[in-house]
Amino acid sequence: MNIILFGPPGAGKGTQAQFIVKKHNYFQLSTGNLLRDEVKLKTSLGSKIEQLISNGEFVSDEAVNTLLKQAITHLKFRDRIIFDGYPRNIEQAINLELILNEFKQTIGHTIFLNVSRDIIEKRIMGRMTCEKCNMTLNEYFNKEQIELHPCGPEHLKKRKDDNLEVVIARYDTYMTATKPILDFYSKNLNFTEIDGAQEIDQITTKIDDILKV
Ligand code: AP5
Ligand code: MG
DSSP states (O other), rough: EEEEESSSSSSHHHHHHHHHHHOOOEEEEEEEHHHHHHTTTTTTTHHHHHHHHTTTTTHHHHHHHHHHHHHTTOOTTOOOOOOOEEEHHHHHHHHHHHHHTTOOEEEEEEEEEEHHHHHHHHHHHHHETTTTTTOOEEETTOOHHTTOOOOOOEEEEETTTTTHHHHHHHHIIOOOOOOOHHHHHHTTTEEEETTTTOHHHHHHHHHHHHHHH
């Protein structure tokens, strides 16, 4: 079964997804990472995507859905996907249902990391992402881990969209377009809300407990 990790920008979706991958044999499908990979290819689609991400706007459903379908239909990932940053609006939620039904897969758990805006700002402003392994650390909270990062601290970079103006735009978009789809998921028995303001380890323990069931 697959997992949806849901939450605002900076909630810790990527951080927790990386732990789930290591401990529970899942694959992280971060639409943000897939889109940033496309930007690195410097294609014309990549430059359009770069512009949208830089402004904190959504990339078109068409482009994101295409990337998503490629992953869902990949045999290696079958029923072991963590959806990180998808779905983000009602159309994407419907699309996910349709594709999963078509390929006879299910969502086993929807986990909502609930974090308020004031906490998010500090997390995102301090985030350092490894350009090699995509690990996310934080210059305010993980100074020592940054120095000891296995790929080398020089590979930890700031994301271009991690500035205050864009963070506010992303949060506002989350509140208007993304959060309302929780009405749909929260009615399901497999939905769990976690207080995302807790320490990283505390949240990981709660997710471990959910995945054991
Ligand atoms: P995306 O890359 O998905 O960004 P996001 O949703 O804004 O989420 P973030 O990656 O910023 O946050 P996160 O929850 O992963 O937090 P993290 O674990 O890194 O998308 C980027 C853009 O791509 C979008 O704006 C849009 O343009 C486009 N896009 C993506 N998907 C799309 C879609 N489906 N449709 C259309 N467009 C799409 O943690 C953040 C920081 O906090 C880190 O430094 C971490 O170390 C720290 N931290 C994490 N947890 C804790 C904790 N519990 N305590 C203290 N610090 C913590
Ligand atoms: Mg992320």
